[in-house]
Amino acid sequence: MPYDPSAFPPFAVTVDLVVLTVRDHALSALVVRRGEPPYQGRWALPGGFVRADEGLAEAAARELAEETGLRAQQPSGPGAGLGAHLEQLATYGDPQRDPRMRVVSVAHLVLAPDLPAPRAGGDARSVRWAHVGELLGRTADSATSLAFDHARILADGVERARSKIEYSSLATAFCPPEFTVGELRRVYEAVWGVALDPRNFHRKVTGTPGFLVPTGGTTTRQGGRPAQLFRAGGATVLNPPMLRPEV
């Protein structure tokens, strides 16, 4: 018994991606330049229509691969490698959010290591990393402010990431497969925008069972004493959590 098509209004459903990484000590998001109206020439979050036969997370993973070449890593799926963390963020469906028609967008949050240079996908739109501080700056000049309600979506994604690294081991999603305690600390510092005490941070992360697993190797990056290398351990929740310094 199919629905009577006149019984409900038709919607377009899209996925939008908040792809975050840490570049030169700053939290950065992936943005694409819009090639057509509305908001032509403005920066926007990557995204696109959900196809008729694919799920929401599936569509988000497909868009991510098309835009960046990154392989999404569902919380459940194995296959370590260079997968980025992907999770649903929230859904935005204000009737006026797209001037052309009624569009409901299911935003997803992606946390990725720095390495992948943004590569434009099949379509030739320009893609770049931008510091979230600039994208969300209070000056709403059209040169940097995002199209549609994407500034709001980005802000929600950043807040999700900021709070989630408190009580989960998700900060390791910003790091390469092997990393040092100092690199992990700089991730926290970049995402939270604060300075952390290296000694207390070291005690906390190495003392939490299952958070970090030493690989045995050491490394020297840019001067200073060589650091031990770690992989992310099996623990997903941090209990007690990492405390974000207030103000």
Added chain:
Amino acid sequence: MPYDPSAFPPFAVTVDLVVLTVRDHALSALVVRRGEPPYQGRWALPGGFVRADEGLAEAAARELAEETGLRAQQPSGPGAGLGAHLEQLATYGDPQRDPRMRVVSVAHLVLAPDLPAPRAGGDARSVRWAHVGELLGRTADSATSLAFDHARILADGVERARSKIEYSSLATAFCPPEFTVGELRRVYEAVWGVALDPRNFHRKVTGTPGFLVPTGGTTTRQGGRPAQLFRAGGATVLNPPMLRPEV
């Protein structure tokens, strides 16, 4: 420049509601009996189509009022009274989740005080409160298991509520405007399914600034020493959080 309608597949968009309350020491959810196929006669979460001109939260609030007469209380909106807390939960869009057609459902979470007796709305479907323990019991017999993917949605909503009362003052949304420390403690015990030490709980909630505001009155409910009455204070986040006992 309107979209070419053939450029994207049409979706139906609905809102589903996970309405939680605490009844006789147990966490309970609002369910309605389906009057038509598919899943005819089975219990399901309340919900309905989003209209062409309304937002998602707006649609959720409308459905909530239609099903229960409760007035939703957006996180931002004032107007205390008997408003229930409403927030977006997650969006479910598996291509197969509705056998009739492609439906994307934006689930919302509602936390309400006990009082409101469920009243069937305009449509005459039967509505009732059911303990979430029964609805989510491992026995998947069709007498109690929910229609569609609503068991999964309910489980996600319950988990959201359980974790959110840890670090926010949201547990007060389950209480009437004035309540005692003991009543608030029984909310935590029902939602978490654990027993809490009354003395440590009292110290914690009365010692957190802005969590509880004494109204001056006292009350005697069912024997025992009269208890002080409180209102919910302005604080929304609990720092440090209320700790959920492990296992």
Added chain:
DNA sequence: GATCATAGTCGTCTGCCTGACGATAAAAAG
């Protein structure tokens, strides 16, 4: 090569918070 700068790692101390639990207070139930 000595010295300095840089980054990593180990310890110590103090204060705050929590869990465990004793004790008291004020009502209803018997």
Added chain:
DNA sequence: CTTTTTATCGTCAGGCAGACGACTATGATC
């Protein structure tokens, strides 16, 4: 009047975080 029930106040020990000193191991500079 005694028991039961619920509320509230105190005490104490252990755990953890913030502040910060000390030591280690490398590259950079003179």
